[in-house]
Amino acid sequence: MSKTERGIALVTGASSGIGLATARALRRDGYRVFGTSRKSMPDTSDGITMLICDVIDDASVQSVVDEVLSRAGGINLLVNNAGLALFGGAEESSVAQVQALFDVNLFGAIRMTNAVLPSMRRRGKGRIINIGSILGLIPAPYSAHYSAAKHAIEGYSESLDHEVRAFNIRVSVIEPAFVRTIFDQNGIKPDSILNEYDGARANLDALLRDVMPKADLPDVVAAVVVKAATDAHPRRRYTAGKVAQQIGMLRRFAPAEIFDKILRKQFRLPV
Numbered sequence: 001m002s003k004t005e006r007g008i009a010l011v012t013g014a015s016s017g018i019g020l021a022t023a024r025a026l027r028r029d030g031y032r033v034f035g036t037s038r039k040s041m042p043d044t045s046d047g048i049t050m051l052i053c054d055v056i057d058d059a060s061v062q063s064v065v066d067e068v069l070s071r072a073g074g075i076n077l078l079v080n081n082a083g084l085a086l087f088g089g090a091e092e093s094s095v096a097q098v099q100a101l102f103d104v105n106l107f108g109a110i111r112m113t114n115a116v117l118p119s120m121r122r123r124g125k126g127r128i129i130n131i132g133s134i135l136g137l138i139p140a141p142y143s144a145h146y147s148a149a150k151h152a153i154e155g156y157s158e159s160l161d162h163e164v165r166a167f168n169i170r171v172s173v174i175e176p177a178f179v180r181t182i183f184d185q186n187g188i189k190p191d192s193i194l195n196e197y198d199g200a201r202a203n204l205d206a207l208l209r210d211v212m213p214k215a216d217l218p219d220v221v222a223a224v225v226v227k228a229a230t231d232a233h234p235r236r237r238y239t240a241g242k243v244a245q246q247i248g249m250l251r252r253f254a255p256a257e258i259f260d261k262i263l264r265k266q267f268r269l270p271v
Helices: 017-028 058-072 095-105 107-123 144-167 195-214 218-230 242-253 256-266
Strands: 007-011 031-037 049-052 077-080 126-131 169-176 237-240
Touching: 007 017, 007 058, 017 031, 017 077, 017 218, 031 058, 049 058, 058 107, 077 107, 077 218, 095 107, 095 144, 107 126, 107 144, 107 169, 126 144, 126 218, 144 169, 169 218, 169 242, 218 237, 237 242, 242 256
Parallel strands: 007 031, 007 077, 031 049, 077 126, 126 169, 169 237
Antiparallel strands: none
16 A cells, blocks of 8 residues: 555544544554544644544443544544553542542543444454553553553554454554653643652652653554554554653563563662
């Protein structure tokens, strides 16, 4: 397939950060791109059509998928990018707050996928790419619920890939590490702040201040999305960026005790 015939791509959470970079990269690669955001936004100068979609609302999800199918006749690629961050001690969040996080980060992707799959099955082809995280592979102190959602995305994506391959549909998950976006600034704050975690919270804030200026740009992740979307034989998992690749290798090959010490040192916890 030539770059001028890639087909139709739908990218959630495309108003900024990884989503916007991905939408632009796919457009440059020859896709006709529809992006979504929770609020109305003008179409971009790059030729990306922006539509309103709230991934926690079934009707909103079905409406945006129907709109794209009506305008373009099909969807070749779905990129599930919409998500929220939550930093804090695990016990600082109520079950209701964790459910709200999962409603976006996991169930939002499931809603979008369920809405898109019928048309892909009828056409006998399609790609679904879920933006996961390297935290879907490793533990993440003070990001337990976010990490849990990303672990769930990993299991969901790989299982779904096995189910839909018979219809010539493939599913991949992208695993970035730290990325230079405002994602962490727009996250959910724990709803039951405990003084016992003040020191750890300060250490985490300091860590983020140190690593974010040196983190990968969203374009790094976007390039990996394009690769996953266009590979003749797509993999189920793609790491994005050098740090994510290094962590993935450590997780796979380092002895558990050594990996544990490295992780605790990284998060400025007592070893």
